[in-house]
Each structure stands twice: as C-alpha cells, then as structure tokens.
Amino acid sequence: MQFGLARFRxxxxxxxxxxxxxxxxxxxIVAIVRGSIGVEWVSDGRPLWAHFARSVVKWxxxxxxxxxxxxxxxxxxxxxxxxxxxxxxxxxxxIAVACTAGLPRFILIDPMGGAPFALWYGxxxxxxxxxxxxxxxxxxxxxxxxxxxxxxxxxxxxxxxxPTLWPGQMT
Amino acid sequence: MNSCTIIHTHIVVCVCIFxxxxxxxxxxxxxxxxxxxxxxxxxxxxxxxxxxVDLAQTTLFLEGxxxxxxxxxxxxxxxxxxxxxxxxxxxxxxxxxxxxxxAAVVMTWVAWCACVWAVVALVRRSSxxxxxxxxxxxxxxxxxxxxxxxxxFLGNVGDIDAHVVGYAGAALGILVTLRWTGESSIHRERPFxxxxxxxxxxxxxxxxxxxxxxxxxLVCCMFVYHMLFxxxxxxxxxxxxxxxxxxxxxxCWLLWWLLARIGSDGQFEFxxxxxxxxxxxxxxxxxxxxxxxxKVAGVLGIALSLFxxxxxxxxxxxxIVADWETxxxxxxxxxxxxxxxxxxxxxxxxxxxxxxxxxxxxSIGAGAIAELGRRVFPLAREGGYVNVLIAVGSxxxxxxxxxxxxxxxxxxxxxxxxxWWPGP
Numbered sequence: 001m002q003f004g005l006a007r008f009r010x011x012x013x014x015x016x017x018x019x020x021x022x023x024x025x026x027x028x029i030v031a032i033v034r035g036s037i038g039v040e041w042v043s044d045g046r047p048l049w050a051h052f053a054r055s056v057v058k059w060x061x062x063x064x065x066x067x068x069x070x071x072x073x074x075x076x077x078x079x080x081x082x083x084x085x086x087x088x089x090x091x092x093x094x095i096a097v098a099c100t101a102g103l104p105r106f107i108l109i110d111p112m113g114g115a116p117f118a119l120w121y122g123x124x125x126x127x128x129x130x131x132x133x134x135x136x137x138x139x140x141x142x143x144x145x146x147x148x149x150x151x152x153x154x155x156x157x158x159x160x161x162x163p164t165l166w167p168g169q170m171t
Numbered sequence: 172m173n174s175c176t177i178i179h180t181h182i183v184v185c186v187c188i189f190x191x192x193x194x195x196x197x198x199x200x201x202x203x204x205x206x207x208x209x210x211x212x213x214x215x216x217x218x219x220x221x222x223x224v225d226l227a228q229t230t231l232f233l234e235g236x237x238x239x240x241x242x243x244x245x246x247x248x249x250x251x252x253x254x255x256x257x258x259x260x261x262x263x264x265x266x267x268x269x270x271x272x273x274a275a276v277v278m279t280w281v282a283w284c285a286c287v288w289a290v291v292a293l294v295r296r297s298s299x300x301x302x303x304x305x306x307x308x309x310x311x312x313x314x315x316x317x318x319x320x321x322x323x324f325l326g327n328v329g330d331i332d333a334h335v336v337g338y339a340g341a342a343l344g345i346l347v348t349l350r351w352t353g354e355s356s357i358h359r360e361r362p363f364x365x366x367x368x369x370x371x372x373x374x375x376x377x378x379x380x381x382x383x384x385x386x387x388x389l390v391c392c393m394f395v396y397h398m399l400f401x402x403x404x405x406x407x408x409x410x411x412x413x414x415x416x417x418x419x420x421x422x423c424w425l426l427w428w429l430l431a432r433i434g435s436d437g438q439f440e441f442x443x444x445x446x447x448x449x450x451x452x453x454x455x456x457x458x459x460x461x462x463x464x465x466k467v468a469g470v471l472g473i474a475l476s477l478f479x480x481x482x483x484x485x486x487x488x489x490x491i492v493a494d495w496e497t498x499x500x501x502x503x504x505x506x507x508x509x510x511x512x513x514x515x516x517x518x519x520x521x522x523x524x525x526x527x528x529x530x531x532x533x534s535i536g537a538g539a540i541a542e543l544g545r546r547v548f549p550l551a552r553e554g555g556y557v558n559v560l561i562a563v564g565s566x567x568x569x570x571x572x573x574x575x576x577x578x579x580x581x582x583x584x585x586x587x588x589x590x591w592w593p594g595p
Contacts, residue, residue, distance in 0.1 A: 050436040110235025116430045117233045130368045156266040164265040167210035170224045170241040
C-alpha cells in the first residue's frame with residue numbers, strides 16, 4: 001500500500017506534481033518582478049503580505065490551470081488519455097480543465113485568480129461526480145458529458161463583463 | 172411502472188404544485204418583516220427580505236468583484252465566508268440568467284427537490300415493526316408531502332437566501348453519514364465511497380449553513396453506535412479510514428480559511444461565527460450562573476413550536492416502532508441541533524434544522540398507522556384497492572393536516588416565518 005506523495009502521484013499521474021511546482025515557481029517570480037517594478041505592490045494602505053500572498057495565489061492557480069489544460073489537450077489530440085489509477089484524469093486535473101472557461105475573469109479582474117471560486121466549484125463537482133458513480137447509468141460517456149457541461153457552464157461566468165441584476169444596493 | 176419511478180414522479184409533481192401555490196400567495200412571508208427592511212425585485216415588484224445582501228457579498232467575493240466590500244464596512248463577515256454553496260450556485264446560474272433573483276429561485280427549487288429526495292431516501296432505508304409494502308408506500312408518500320410543504324422552503328420561495336441550501340444540506344448530509352457509517356460500511360474493504368470523498372462532502376456541506384461540525388459529530392455518534400450495537404459490534408472503527416475522512420475535511424477547511432483571509436486582506440469580521448458565538452454563550456453561562464436548563468428548554472420550545480402536535484404525535488409513534496438505528500440517529504441529530512443552537516444562534520431558522528428527524532419519524536408513524544389499518548380491516552389482507560386506500564388514507568392523516576397548516580400563510584398565518592420574524 002502506498003502513502004503520501006507516492007499515493008498521490010499514483011492516483012493523479014506524475015505530471016501533476018511537476019505542474020504544481022512549476023506554477024508555484026513562476027508565480028513567485030511573477031510576484032517578485034511585479035513588486036519590484038511597482039505594478040502590484042502600490043501603496044494603497046493594504047498590508048504588504050496581502051499583496052504578495054494574493055499575487056502568489058493568483059498566478060499559481062492561473063499557471064497551473066494553463067499548464068495542466070495544455071497537457072490534457074496535447075495528450076488528447078495525440079489520441080492518448082491522461083489518466084490516474086481509475087482510468088480518468090486525476091481530481092486536480094479535472095478541476096483545472098473545468099476551470100479553463102473561467103480564465104479570462106481569473107486573469108483580467110480577479111485579484112485571487114479564481115482560486116477561492118475553484119476550491120468550491122471543484123469540490124462541488126468532485127463530490128457530485130463521485131456520488132453519481134454509485135448509479136449504474138453513470139457510464140464513461142455520461143461522465144464525460146458531466147465534465148463537459150461543468151466546463152461549458154463556466155463560459156459566461158468567465159467573461160468578465162457579463163452583468164448580473166441585483167435587487168438593490170448593498171448597505 | 173415500479174415503485175421507485177412512482178415515488179420520483181410524486182416528488183416532481185408535488186414540488187411543482189406546492190411551489191406554484193406558494194407563488195400565488197397574496198401574502199408572501201417576507202411581507203411579515205418590516206417593510207423598510209425589504210428590497211423589491213425590479214422586474215416583478217416582489218419584496219425580497221433584506222438579507223439578500225449577505226448572499227450577494229459571498230457571490231461577489233467569489234467572482235473577484237470588489238463590490239463585496241460594500242457590505243459590512245469593507246469587512247468579509249465570517250458567516251458569509253462560511254455559507255458558500257448557495258452563493259456559488261447563484262454566481263454560476265446568474266451569469267446565464269442575468270438576474271440574481273431568478274438564479275436564487277432556481278437554486279431554491281433545486282435544493283428543494285434534492286431535500287425531498289434525501290428525506291424519502293432516509294425513510295426508505297428505515298424499517299419498523301412489521302414493515303410491509305403498504306406501510307412503505309404510506310411512509311414515502313407522507314415524507315414527500317411533508318417535505319414538499321416544508322415551511323423552511325415555502326417560507327423562502329422567491330427570496331435570495333442561503334438557508335434553503337442549508338436545509339437540503341442537512342438531509343443530504345445525514346444520508347451520506349448513514350450510508351457511509353451504516354451496516355459497517357466503514358469496515359468494508361470497499362465502502363460505497365472513499366473516506367476522502369466523505370471528507371470533501373463534509374466540507375461542501377459545511378459551506379451550506381455551517382453544518383460541518385454537527386455532521387462530524389453525527390459521524391462520531393454513528394461510529395460509536397455501530398461499535399456497540401452494529402453487526403460488527405465490539406470491533407474498533409477503522410482508524411485509518413476515519414482519520415483520512417477527518418483530515419481531508421480539515422485540510423479543505425483550512426485551505427478555504429487561508430484563501431478567504433488572503434482574498435479579504437485580513438479584513439474579517441466575526442458575525443454568527445460558531446467558535447466566537449460558542450465562546451460568548453459559554454462566558455454568558457458562567458457569568459449568569461446555571462442558566463443552561465432554561466436555555467435548553469427555550470430552544471426545545473422553539474423547536475416544537477415549528478411542528479404542530481398532529482405531526483409530533485405520529486413522530487412519537489414512529490420513534491416507538493422504528494428500528495434502533497433510526498431511533499438513534501433521529502434522536503442524536505435532534506440533540507445535536509438543539510445543542511448547537513443553545514451555543515450559537517437562538518433562532519427558529521437554525522432550530523428548524525431538526526426537521527429531517529421529525530419528518531422521517533412522522534413518516535414512519537404514518538407507515539405504522541397503515542400497517543395497523545391493514546390488520547384491522549380483513550378485506551385489506553387481500554391485495555388491491557383497499558390496500559392502496561389505506562396507504563393513501565394514512566399518509567393523508569399524518570401529512571395533509573400539517574401540510575394545510577403550513578400552507579395557512581396563504582390565508583394569513585405561517586408557522587415558521589411567523590416565529591422567525593414576528594413582524595410589526
């Protein structure tokens with residue numbers, strides 16, 4: 001029986017750890033560079049740690065989504081499948097691919113790069129997907145449709161300037 | 172058509188009929204609140220209770236929209252950062268529908284259907300003395316009518332509120348807990364889902380109405396129950412599986428705690444937060460002497476006032492005839508919610524979370540009455556219409572009277588919101 005990192009790698013495929021490390025490295029470099037040239041760490045009264053942490057979170061998640069989605073697309077176009085132990089892409093990869101539709105909003109207006117949203121959206125999708133597997137009718141085709149729908153559902157959400165009507169002003 | 176299809180058709184038809192009835196009500200429950208505390212939906216002119224701003228704050232925070240700072244003087248309230256699932260659904264749906272109110276109505280209906288399905292599933296997994304097919308049908312029909320007319324949902328139809336998702340989350344959470352811990356599933360090599368999935372489920376359910384702690388406590392109670400009384404009694408719970416479940420829940424929860432604080436620049440405000448509330452309640456108890464019995468009695472009084480006596484009587488009958496597992500979890504959940512309410516929020520909307528226990532027991536009571544009718548009327552021992560009549564009659568007896576009572580707001584009264592918001 002495998003534990004820890006080995007088990008995680010076996011379930012999710014080996015590329016995921018490389019992808020996560022690459023995303024973290026790139027996000028740190030981006031945060032430091034942007035801070036050095038004064039793009040992001042402007043003095044607006046907010047604590048410095050918050051600017052730095054938000055920058056790291058934002059670019060880690062955005063870069064991770066891009067890296068894993070490109071890997072998924074390349075593998076898929078070559079006729080292969082990027083699989084974990086259950087014959088499907090690992091949980092994080094599935095979430096990353098489903099979140100690609102949100103990338104415009106993540107990059108353009110969200111100071112956290114959609115990471116809080118993705119944590120909840122991803123958890124919600126994973127839980128629903130797991131319980132649906134108890135049903136005999138939930139075969140591979142239906143499952144593919146579920147994940148495709150989850151991605152398509154985010155398309156208007158990802159467009160940053162789709163307005164929503166609320167009943168009034170918040171006070 | 173098999174009984175499963177009949178039950179699911181009933182669920183859909185009943186939710187549609189009663190949902191539409193509630194829309195035709197001349198006095199929606201929000202009109203019981205102070206008129207100054209409502210907003211009006213522009214397209215329809217309908218009043219919306221003022222707490223829509225709480226759901227909106229979380230939605231805007233998830234969308235990375237800086238307008239979330241408009242609520243609470245720039246602070247993200249702890250309550251709003253905890254109740255995320257409803258706002259998440261509204262966020263995604265509203266981008267398709269362009270209107271947060273329409274998205275909230277759709278969310279209410281989805282949550283309502285899920286809740287009816289979960290309560291029926293809870294009834295179907297129970298058994299009682301002399302269970303027969305007629306009793307099962309009567310209990311399922313009762314569960315459907317009770318949940319379809321549940322005041323917690325009817326009271327929030329047409330409102331933008333996270334409570335409905337919480338009520339559905341309570342029933343679904345109990346179902347997941349029972350299925351995972353029940354029948355020694357924890358001891359099996361392949362339980363119905365992996366422990367990590369249950370951990371993430373608890374995290375998602377915590378995001379409905381801060382249900383993570385009571386549901387975790389229920390998991391622990393069920394572990395103890397199965398260790399002592401289950402088919403594999405005397406065996407220790409699989410520590411590995413239990414720790415995987417709780418550690419997954421803990422990691423997800425901590426990750427969100429961290430992200431919410433980074434995203435709000437640490438601008439956090441304690442508001443209806445469980446730990447802070449419990450600390451306040453405990454210090455009050457210490458300062459004011461032993462007021463605990465009085466507080467518990469007060470919460471119990473609110474809990475029972477939400478369910479009329481003609482629902483409580485069959486619920487008591489159901490508790491007497493039900494199997495031990497059902498008796499145990501209904502009692503445990505009731506006690507956990509009352510306990511949590513004593514320590515946190517002293518309101519009807521919170522105590523109402525005991526409803527799965529009450530509805531399941533009342534439904535079992537209806538099943539028991541149907542069994543009794545079948546024994547009393549000799550004709551009913553043969554199959555056919557008399558059996559069906561007995562099943563329908565028992566279900567009507569137990570469920571329709573409270574249902575009519577709960578729908579009485581159409582002609583001027585409505586129990587749960589009336590207790591919740593007494594109005595001017």
